[in-house]
Amino acid sequence: MRRTHTTDLTHAVPGETVRLQGWVHRRRELAALTFLVVRDRTGLAQVVVREDDPAWGAVPPEETPVEVVGTATTSARAPGGVEVTAASVTALGEPAATPVVELWRPTLDAALPTLLDHAATTWRHPRQRARWEVAAASLHGFRATLDASGFTEVHSPKLVESATESGASVFEVDYFGRPAFLAQSPQLYKQVLVGVFERVYEVGPVFRAEPHDTVRHLAQYVSLDVELGFVESHREVVACLRDVVAGMVAAVHERAAAAVERLEVDVPVVPEEVPVLHFRDALRLVGAPDDEPDLAPAHERALGAWARETHGSDFLVVEGYPTASRAFYSHPDPEDPRWSRSFDLLFRGVELVSGAQRLHRHADYVRVLAERGYPAEPFASYVEAFRHGIPPHGGFAIGLERWVSRLVGAANVREVTLFPRDLHRLAP
Amino acid sequence: MRRTHTTDLTHAVPGETVRLQGWVHRRRELAALTFLVVRDRTGLAQVVVREDDPAWGAVPPEETPVEVVGTATTSARAPGGVEVTAASVTALGEPAATPVVELWRPTLDAALPTLLDHAATTWRHPRQRARWEVAAASLHGFRATLDASGFTEVHSPKLVESATESGASVFEVDYFGRPAFLAQSPQLYKQVLVGVFERVYEVGPVFRAEPHDTVRHLAQYVSLDVELGFVESHREVVACLRDVVAGMVAAVHERAAAAVERLEVDVPVVPEEVPVLHFRDALRLVGAPDDEPDLAPAHERALGAWARETHGSDFLVVEGYPTASRAFYSHPDPEDPRWSRSFDLLFRGVELVSGAQRLHRHADYVRVLAERGYPAEPFASYVEAFRHGIPPHGGFAIGLERWVSRLVGAANVREVTLFPRDLHRLAP
Numbered sequence: 001m002r003r004t005h006t007t008d009l010t011h012a013v014p015g016e017t018v019r020l021q022g023w024v025h026r027r028r029e030l031a032a033l034t035f036l037v038v039r040d041r042t043g044l045a046q047v048v049v050r051e052d053d054p055a056w057g058a059v060p061p062e063e064t065p066v067e068v069v070g071t072a073t074t075s076a077r078a079p080g081g082v083e084v085t086a087a088s089v090t091a092l093g094e095p096a097a098t099p100v101v102e103l104w105r106p107t108l109d110a111a112l113p114t115l116l117d118h119a120a121t122t123w124r125h126p127r128q129r130a131r132w133e134v135a136a137a138s139l140h141g142f143r144a145t146l147d148a149s150g151f152t153e154v155h156s157p158k159l160v161e162s163a164t165e166s167g168a169s170v171f172e173v174d175y176f177g178r179p180a181f182l183a184q185s186p187q188l189y190k191q192v193l194v195g196v197f198e199r200v201y202e203v204g205p206v207f208r209a210e211p212h213d214t215v216r217h218l219a220q221y222v223s224l225d226v227e228l229g230f231v232e233s234h235r236e237v238v239a240c241l242r243d244v245v246a247g248m249v250a251a252v253h254e255r256a257a258a259a260v261e262r263l264e265v266d267v268p269v270v271p272e273e274v275p276v277l278h279f280r281d282a283l284r285l286v287g288a289p290d291d292e293p294d295l296a297p298a299h300e301r302a303l304g305a306w307a308r309e310t311h312g313s314d315f316l317v318v319e320g321y322p323t324a325s326r327a328f329y330s331h332p333d334p335e336d337p338r339w340s341r342s343f344d345l346l347f348r349g350v351e352l353v354s355g356a357q358r359l360h361r362h363a364d365y366v367r368v369l370a371e372r373g374y375p376a377e378p379f380a381s382y383v384e385a386f387r388h389g390i391p392p393h394g395g396f397a398i399g400l401e402r403w404v405s406r407l408v409g410a411a412n413v414r415e416v417t418l419f420p421r422d423l424h425r426l427a428p
Numbered sequence: 429m430r431r432t433h434t435t436d437l438t439h440a441v442p443g444e445t446v447r448l449q450g451w452v453h454r455r456r457e458l459a460a461l462t463f464l465v466v467r468d469r470t471g472l473a474q475v476v477v478r479e480d481d482p483a484w485g486a487v488p489p490e491e492t493p494v495e496v497v498g499t500a501t502t503s504a505r506a507p508g509g510v511e512v513t514a515a516s517v518t519a520l521g522e523p524a525a526t527p528v529v530e531l532w533r534p535t536l537d538a539a540l541p542t543l544l545d546h547a548a549t550t551w552r553h554p555r556q557r558a559r560w561e562v563a564a565a566s567l568h569g570f571r572a573t574l575d576a577s578g579f580t581e582v583h584s585p586k587l588v589e590s591a592t593e594s595g596a597s598v599f600e601v602d603y604f605g606r607p608a609f610l611a612q613s614p615q616l617y618k619q620v621l622v623g624v625f626e627r628v629y630e631v632g633p634v635f636r637a638e639p640h641d642t643v644r645h646l647a648q649y650v651s652l653d654v655e656l657g658f659v660e661s662h663r664e665v666v667a668c669l670r671d672v673v674a675g676m677v678a679a680v681h682e683r684a685a686a687a688v689e690r691l692e693v694d695v696p697v698v699p700e701e702v703p704v705l706h707f708r709d710a711l712r713l714v715g716a717p718d719d720e721p722d723l724a725p726a727h728e729r730a731l732g733a734w735a736r737e738t739h740g741s742d743f744l745v746v747e748g749y750p751t752a753s754r755a756f757y758s759h760p761d762p763e764d765p766r767w768s769r770s771f772d773l774l775f776r777g778v779e780l781v782s783g784a785q786r787l788h789r790h791a792d793y794v795r796v797l798a799e800r801g802y803p804a805e806p807f808a809s810y811v812e813a814f815r816h817g818i819p820p821h822g823g824f825a826i827g828l829e830r831w832v833s834r835l836v837g838a839a840n841v842r843e844v845t846l847f848p849r850d851l852h853r854l855a856p
Contacts, residue, residue: 092788155846175599
């Protein structure tokens with residue numbers, strides 16, 4: 001007999017025999033009646049067991065995987081209007097241990113460490129699982145947008161010879177007896193692969209040995225990296241980012257509609273043209289001194305409010321951050337090299353994505369590294385790559401967990417990470 | 429003016445002004461004529477520069493990124509029947525250094541170490557790039573098949589507390605002052621996530637500290653992992669694998685047709701039902717002793733020939749490998765536990781994929797680890813996960829680089845890896 005998913009039970013013909021598979025989500029044993037709620041990947045179904053039914057007294061504890069065979073029966077109190085009666089219930093494994101939190105309650109009422117320590121079971125809660133469904137849909141939208149725009153998916157090494165992003169926060173690996181490092185980003189690789197494919201993206205883990213214990217830092221996160229060549233300036237990179245975010249939002253609507261509804265996500269509308277503000281003007285707008293090197297979180301919040309009020313937009317691009325305060329590979333503004341062709345995308349007043357046009361001339365790399373007083377050796381292979389004809393290019397990186405946490409309103413990025421890694425956490 | 433891609437030049441109206449962007453693929457300076465071949469991500473275009481043209485004497489060296497503006501002109505000798513004349517050529521960067529190999533030659537005539545040392549440029553060769561185009565298309569087909577079958581994409585930690593696959597070949601990481609390891613596979617994570625999503629897949633790096641210097645081992649490779657719950661046996665896992673491989677093959681046809689043609693790939697046909705042979709019968713068929721624990725490469729080749737002759741199939745599933753010779757989490761055959769519900773997929777006589785139904789009962793894990801004399805502690809969290817109701821499940825993993833190398837006929841897996849990592853190689 002074919003399996004019926006719980007959400008398809010509503011289409012069953014009353015009287016029809018159906019076969020469900022899933023977990024005992026809730027077992028409620030009354031004197032003459034046992035209510036069983038079965039959870040599968042699509043949703044929940046109600047099974048009513050009465051004294052003469054084969055399942056009477058045989059419903060295993062919550063979280064046990066089961067198969068239920070019974071009769072589809074119209075019922076006003078059942079989700080979807082159909083419940084299962086006269087059922088037999090077969091356990092598909094041992095009786096499950098009692099979970100540390102009651103997964104059948106509408107909300108997961110537990111402290112974050114408890115949730116994380118028991119992630120393998122707490123992710124089963126429908127509200128928790130919905131968060132990852134938003135993540136998975138976002139990944140789909142990211143790729144679909146880029147696949148449709150001539151991008152090539154790439155995979156770069158995670159074990160590298162030297163740290164090029166920022167020396168302090170890097171994990172060291174024993175690589176066959178010599179030191180190696182975990183890649184903090186695919187930055188160099190995506191840049192040189194522009195020389196091969198013109199437009200590339202990578203979805204993969206990046207590693208930061210962050211000694212900070214904050215709500216937004218992880219030791220490993222999923223980075224959605226994009227790089228495209230033959231650009232005139234960072235503005236084409238901004239346009240690409242706009243389309244990518246719009247594609248992610250569209251995929252969340254299309255592929256995670258139930259999750260959006262369950263979590264009451266206020267999914268943003270991505271305007272055709274995201275408003276752009278120069279860093280200089282952004283400082284003035286928030287009343288900050290002209291020589292601030294960066295925007296403070298309070299500034300970003302004020303700018304977010306301004307974008308909403310003035311442009312009706314949840315998104316705002318701030319461009320032209322001071323060259324000195326951005327990564328060495330950022331391209332200066334040719335008209336005034338104190339400012340860079342870099343940008344941040346703010347989402348509801350919080351930084352979501354950083355990007356830029358990059359330097360593409362070998363001589364510029366040599367010059368900027370000398371100016372910044374960086375040691376030559378760790379950057380040698382990085383710099384060498386630019387001898388071989390890399391066109392003007394730029395790109396950006398979206399942190400998956402940051403995006404999802406902002407979207408679903410999670411206070412801590414760990415709440416949307418399947419098995420987070422941080423200063424204190426290496427398991428599960 | 430809009431950019432014209434080289435492959436679209438064939439549709440240009442003769443006399444129309446066009447703008448190309450790409451690299452100087454080939455520069456041939458004759459007395460009264462310079463032939464310039466421009467390469468972009470779509471293909472090649474011919475530009476003919478004569479003495480009075482703006483570009484005369486101004487074509488930069490090979491591999492320099494350029495913009496070409498000129499007149500589309502019908503020409504029988506040009507690819508696609510159209511060349512560009514009366515052109516101006518603007519370098520989009522510094523003159524490129526001379527590549528270590530001549531990328532304009534039809535084949536890449538260099539030893540493997542040279543190719544790998546200069547990967548950032550050698551991947552630009554159209555034949556080399558075509559190999560990765562097959563890889564990228566395969567990834568697309570993998571995900572498309574699973575997305576259409578109710579699977580959820582997941583991302584698991586690459587930094588783990590203990591090595592559970594095989595203790596010897598693991599990289600150690602300094603994790604904030606304590607030891608951690610790079611994950612050899614997402615095995616445990618995909619198994620426990622079956623408890624959440626029922627059906628999951630992950631595309632990501634896995635790490636093997638392989639001390640062997642062979643043509644098929646890498647220290648990092650891209651693993652395409654799949655796991656699905658509520659199976660009756662490994663046969664449903666085999667059916668899923670068949671669909672996944674068929675989806676990958678279809679995507680290679682659809683999305684990498686030019687690469688297939690360029691490399692003359694003999695793309696296999698995946699039969700609706702892949703023939704299945706029990707390990708016991710496979711041994712008999714090749715005339716090996718009954719008590720062999722595994723198939724030797726020569727056996728696999730003989731079986732591949734048999735599958736082709738008897739079933740007209742490039743693929744063969746061998747199932748029922750001896751339980752003792754497979755991973756501890758393999759499910760024994762309930763009818764005869766000497767054999768396991770594991771399988772290998774052979775492609776043209778070489779092992780391509782391993783998979784199995786897994787153990788799903790906590791008691792079975794406790795028993796098998798004791799029987800094998802494994803230490804309890806490293807497996808404690810693995811085993812603990814099975815207290816919480818994991819349904820019968822199984823899965824498989826496809827090594828991307830192995831798949832592509834078999835498909836395109838590369839002798840060494842490094843030839844199809846963008847930036848390989850091995851015993852001796854940590855750069856570029």
